[in-house]
Amino acid sequence: MKKYRKFMETKQPALSSDQTNKHIQADIEKNIEILKGLFKDCSDVVFRPFKAGKLKAYVLFVDGFIDSAAIEVSGIKQILNEVSDEEITADALMDQIISLSAVEETCKLDAVVSNVLKGNTLLLVDKATKALIFDEKGGQRRGVAEPTTETSVRGPREGFTETLRVNTALIRHKIRSNRLKILSRDIGEETNTELAILYIEGLASPDLVKEVLSRIDRIEIDGVLDSGYIEEFIEDSPSSLFPQIQNTERPDTVAANLLEGRIAIIVDGTPFVLIVPATFWQFLQASSDYYNRFHISIFLRILRIILLFFALELPSIYVAITTYHQEMIPTTLLFSIAASREAIPFPGFIEALIMEISFEALREAGVRLPQVVGQAVSILGALVIGQAAVEAGIVSAPMVIVVSITGISSFTMPRYNMAISIRLLRFPLMLLAGMFGLFGIVLGTVIILTHLCKMRSFGVPYFWPLAPMNPQSLKDVFIRVPWWAMDQRPDQTVKGDVTRQNDHLQPSPSQGEEGNPS
Incomplete structure (x- = not known):
């Protein structure tokens, strides 16, 4: 910071010394x-x-x-x-x-x-x-439209824009309370980017508000062009692969988190709003989970957790079993895998590495290409390259199936920043599987879980409410109980009124004199 201040002092100021306070x-x-x-x-x-x-x-x-x-x-x-x-x-x-x-x-x-x-x-x-x-701001700016990165089957269709006051108005439209506070700051020596810190007084912890303001006020940089700049400055563990701050394009997601005592940070010039603190389980939850009936949400959340396991460990398990633990494979399936790998010149780890890198390259190409052709190119490319690789004897057909299931599983995660973290962790797990078999996978998984349990996001344990265990808050982790059963706000973020609603709201039909609905 001292070097930065010295550098900024040597720059030509926007106003000369005799004009600054003139x-x-x-x-x-x-x-x-x-x-x-x-x-x-x-x-x-x-x-x-x-x-x-x-x-x-x-x-x-x-x-x-x-x-x-x-x-x-x-x-x-x-x-x-x-x-x-x-x-x-x-x-x-x-x-x-x-x-x-x-x-x-x-x-x-x-x-x-x-x-x-x-x-x-x-x-x-x-x-x-x-x-x-x-205040007559105007000009040509993008209007409110449906968010492109967080599509939802059911729920509001409006998303944030690049204009700060439009974004704060979208939040104010959903939370019409004088307890919703909006604090302003200017960040960036050259850009003077305006940002807003939003919280609900009486729900958000005053200590948390002070900590957020303190971390933001410590930022000294020449320019801020996106909320990603702020995210890297204020997160607790910069060296961790896991995201510790949630970002979203949806006003309803921000409003829901504000009602749970969290704080939102809106940066002018970007539609992505930051939410702090964040836990691991937030990144596996979609906004539509709260708009569909709870039976559907429970099924989708359990499916998401299973597919998270596939996205992280399926290639590693395949490499470990085919390399070291063939006795675990049913005989018929073992013969089929052995026949498909008979002409393959590479060991299982190299084979998996080739396919995973190819799949990631196709996925990145699909993102960078124009939207009209990007999706078609990525899908057709995967099919053509996979088929050609099998026919050329570079990889086996079962490996193509495993990598395809893994890729599909990673697409089911609602948050891109968590999905990319899982994709990156897949490679060291594959290396451990190739070196030590299932023991290496268990070792890598234990290291990841230990890291998750040690992490914190603005004082909140990252793996909460599973570690430390909080049974009351498990109502909205692996499953989503009905709204009438979620009568308490999370006590890790709310430092005020934790009561969300009356605890006797379970619906029941009114009865007539003879026990029939009136």
């Missing part, structure tokens, strides 16, 4: 001269002159942040045109404008520069020693 002068031409010097070679910064009676006025804005044509019909021009008194003073004009519109005022030039670059509109009037800030 106040706005009464002579508007001097103010404009200074501002034009500060915005030299910034062709997108517009200085538009107006007349307010006999007074000169300038409107400053960044073209693209605000529709330049809209300024002509905006409230600012209408207000200036309404000034018919030729002898009106600057202070009286400012007071009149403030009474007509919700604006802020500033008397410092650095605040003028900062607000212009944030997309606000600035009004400077001759003989006035203050400027007025109008």
